[in-house]
Structures are given as C-alpha cells and as structure tokens.
Amino acid sequence: MDSELLEQVVNNLKEINSKLDRLIVQIECRDETTSDKDKIAAYSLDVLTLLSLPDHLRTTATTLFEIGPATADEVANVTNKERAVESNYLNQLVRMNNVKKYREGRKVYFRINDSLKKK
Amino acid sequence: MTLTLAIHSSKGGTGKTSIAVNLAVAFASAGKDTCLIDMDLRGPSLCSMFKPKTHFWINDFLSGKCNLKDTLTDSKKDIGTSGHLYLSFSNPDIGEIRDLVSKDRNWQAGALKALMNGKRELAEENIDVTILDTSPGVEYESINAVAASDMVIIVHNDTKACHDCTEQLIKGVYTLLDKRCAIIDNMYHGNCLDIKEKNRYGVPVLTTIPCMCDIATRSKNEILVHSDPEHLFSKSIMTIKDKIEAMQ
Numbered sequence: 238m239d240s241e242l243l244e245q246v247v248n249n250l251k252e253i254n255s256k257l258d259r260l261i262v263q264i265e266c267r268d269e270t271t272s273d274k275d276k277i278a279a280y281s282l283d284v285l286t287l288l289s290l291p292d293h294l295r296t297t298a299t300t301l302f303e304i305g306p307a308t309a310d311e312v313a314n315v316t317n318k319e320r321a322v323e324s325n326y327l328n329q330l331v332r333m334n335n336v337k338k339y340r341e342g343r344k345v346y347f348r349i350n351d352s353l354k355k356k
Numbered sequence: 357m358t359l360t361l362a363i364h365s366s367k368g369g370t371g372k373t374s375i376a377v378n379l380a381v382a383f384a385s386a387g388k389d390t391c392l393i394d395m396d397l398r399g400p401s402l403c404s405m406f407k408p409k410t411h412f413w414i415n416d417f418l419s420g421k422c423n424l425k426d427t428l429t430d431s432k433k434d435i436g437t438s439g440h441l442y443l444s445f446s447n448p449d450i451g452e453i454r455d456l457v458s459k460d461r462n463w464q465a466g467a468l469k470a471l472m473n474g475k476r477e478l479a480e481e482n483i484d485v486t487i488l489d490t491s492p493g494v495e496y497e498s499i500n501a502v503a504a505s506d507m508v509i510i511v512h513n514d515t516k517a518c519h520d521c522t523e524q525l526i527k528g529v530y531t532l533l534d535k536r537c538a539i540i541d542n543m544y545h546g547n548c549l550d551i552k553e554k555n556r557y558g559v560p561v562l563t564t565i566p567c568m569c570d571i572a573t574r575s576k577n578e579i580l581v582h583s584d585p586e587h588l589f590s591k592s593i594m595t596i597k598d599k600i601e602a603m604q
C-alpha cells in the first residue's frame with residue numbers, strides 16, 4: 238500500500254519535472270526569437286526604470302549601457318564579479334524584458350533592449 | 357578620454373545655462389576641444405545665444421535620425437577660442453517641444469541609448485570635454501544626461517526648497533547612478549568671504565558666486581569669461597574649471 242503511494246508520488250514528480258523542462262525550453266526559444274509583435278509589448282530600459290532596479294541589477298544594466306553589447310564575461314570584467322553571478326543578473330534582466338539575449342557564433346551576447354521603431 | 361559633465365539643478369533659474377556656456381568657452385579657450393549640448397529640450401537656450409550652421413538638432417539625434425556629428429556647429433572662429441567649440445542646439449520650435457513632452461518611456465529609452473552612443477562618437481573624435489546643459493528637476497532628458505555623464509555639476513541657489521530637493525537628488529538619483537558630483541553655490545546673497553563650507557551632503561562645494569545684477573545684464577550680450585576675464589564671475593568659472601580638472 239505504502240509503496241504504491243510512493244510510486245504514485247514519484248510519478249507525479251517526474252511528470253511535473255518534465256513539464257517544467259518543456260516550459261523552460263519554450264521560454265528560452267521565445268527569448269531568442271522575439272517576433273516584432275512581441276517587441277512592441279517589451280519594455281526597453283529607460284533611465285527611471287534603471288533607477289528603480291535593485292542595486293545589483295542596476296550596476297549590471299549600467300555597465301551594459303556603458304560598454305554596449307557584451308558577453309557575461311565582459312560585463313563581469315568591468316563589475317569585478319564572477320561570470321556566473323553576472324550571467325544570472327543578466328538573465329534576470331532578460332526575463333524583465335530590459336535586456337535582450339542573442340547568439341553570435343558560439344557566444345551569447347546581451348544588449349539593452351531596443352526601443353520601439355520611431356514613426 | 358572625453359570628460360562628460362552634466363550641469364543640473366533641482367530648481368529652475370539657478371544659473372545652469374550661464375555656467376555651462378561660460379565653462380565651455382573657458383575650456384575651449386584653454387585649448388581643449390569642447391562640445392556643449394543643449395539638453396534642455398523643454399526650454400532651449402543655446403539657439404538664443406548662437407546661430408546653428410546645420411539643420412540637424414540634438415532632438416533629431418536623440419530620435420535616431422542622424423549622428424551626433426551632424427548636429428554640431430563649430431564656433432571656434434566666431435568666438436575666437438584656441439580649441440574647437442562644438443555646439444549642439446535644441447529645437448526651439450513650439451510644435452517640437454509639445455511633441456517632446458508627449459514622448460513615452462520607450463522614446464526616452466532610445467534617447468538614452470543614443471546619448472551613450474554619442475559619447476562614444478565624441479570620444480572617437482578626441483573631444484576633451486563635453487558639457488550637457490539640462491532642464492531642472494527630475495525630467496527624463498535631464499536624468500538621461502546625468503546617466504550619460506561622468507560627473508554632475510549641481511548649480512545651487514540659497515533657498516530652502518533648493519537645498520531640500522538637491523539632497524533628494526543626490527541620494528535618489530546621482531548616487532544610485534554612481535556619479536561623482538560637485539556643487540556650485542550661485543546667486544549667493546551673503547558675504548562670499550564668510551564661506552567656510554567645503555562639503556555639503558558629502559559632495560564638494562567648488563565655489564560660491566555672489567548674486568550680481570551685473571552678471572544678468574551683461575550676459576545678454578557677452579560671454580563674460582571671454583569678454584572680461586577679470587570679472588568676479590569669470591574668475592569663479594576659472595576656479596570651477598581648474599577644480600574639475602584637478603579632480604580627474
């Protein structure tokens with residue numbers, strides 16, 4: 238009886254796990270191929286939003302403004318933090334739609350999200 | 357490397373434009389290649405003092421319609437400075453200003469990106485000093501200018517409101533953006549010789565300039581630092597310039 242219940246719990250957990258995996262893949266794909274329509278909904282990073290960011294994200298975003306499109310490595314070089322830490326911050330900014338992530342060859346670059354096309 | 361200064365204040369009419377123009381001429385006269393940009397898009401001033409020789413405004417650059425270089429007018433020959441003095445004008449057309457006030461944060465985000473690119477453009481041209489004159493208070497364009505600067509020059513007058521708002525700006529804007537700051541006390545009514553204060557809110561006070569009608573009346577037709585270097589105002593500007601240079 239007990240082992241049956243346990244098996245059911247494990248199976249449910251596995252199912253949740255695979256659902257999460259699928260979701261993550263979906264989100265990552267969406268990040269990489271934002272269509273023009275999505276762009277209109279996306280916020281670009283304006284200075285008052287920048288001011289309202291928590292300290293660690295603001296430093297990362299300001300650095301990206303200063304040096305232009307960059308890899309997590311390049312940002313970490315300026316902020317004197319670990320690459321993994323900056324990569325985490327940059328990905329948070331990507332999820333908040335303030336920063337855009339894209340690939341060039343084997344490298345992953347980040348840049349401040351573009352504003353709307355002007356009329 | 358180009359040094360970019362944002363001239364800002366919490367309140368209006370404290371003397372930002374007067375100080376920005378004279379400081380730019382002081383740097384250019386000392387042989388520095390200088391660029392003065394009118395970032396007061398809501399109340400343009402530069403076009404009332406000089407004549408633009410290009411049909412591109414700074415507004416066009418911020419909207420992504422041209423390069424920063426396209427907006428520049430070199431006034432070196434007209435004024436007679438030894439360094440270049442590039443001016444970038446803000447469009448005084450009222451329709452343009454109405455349009456600007458209704459811009460959304462996406463436009464402002466693009467404008468900030470443009471300014472950062474402009475900074476790189478000027479560095480490539482080996483400009484020594486860039487001065488950004490701004491609108492008072494927390495206006496988007498002004499905070500964009502602050503964000504794009506290396507140092508904020510706060511022009512202050514001796515009123516309670518100005519004191520309170522300046523303290524807020526230092527804590528809630530300049531410090532958050534990691535900017536170095538310096539204060540200029542302008543239009544001071546007491547005896548300047550009594551001033552002992554070197555620091556306020558943890559920010560150095562560069563100089564104190566008295567309130568003199570002379571400064572207001574003569575500034576209509578002259579750039580004092582150029583026409584009358586012995587004037588107290590001109591000497592204060594030179595002090596400011598020297599102290600800023602010493603801080604680099």
Ligand SMILES: Nc1ncnc2c1ncn2[C@@H]1O[C@H](COP(=O)(O)OP(=O)(O)OP(=O)(O)O)[C@@H](O)[C@H]1O
Binds near residue numbers: 569
């Ligand atoms: N120390 C001074 N004594 C007397 N008048 C001054 C002094 N400094 C500046 N002024 C005068 O005060 C007026 C306002 O100066 P200015 O336009 O430079 O201020 P501002 O801060 O740029 O204003 P705004 O916030 O509207 O842009 C001008 O007429 C100027 O000549």
Ligand SMILES: [Mg+2]
Binds near residue numbers: 372489490
């Ligand atoms: Mg002004």
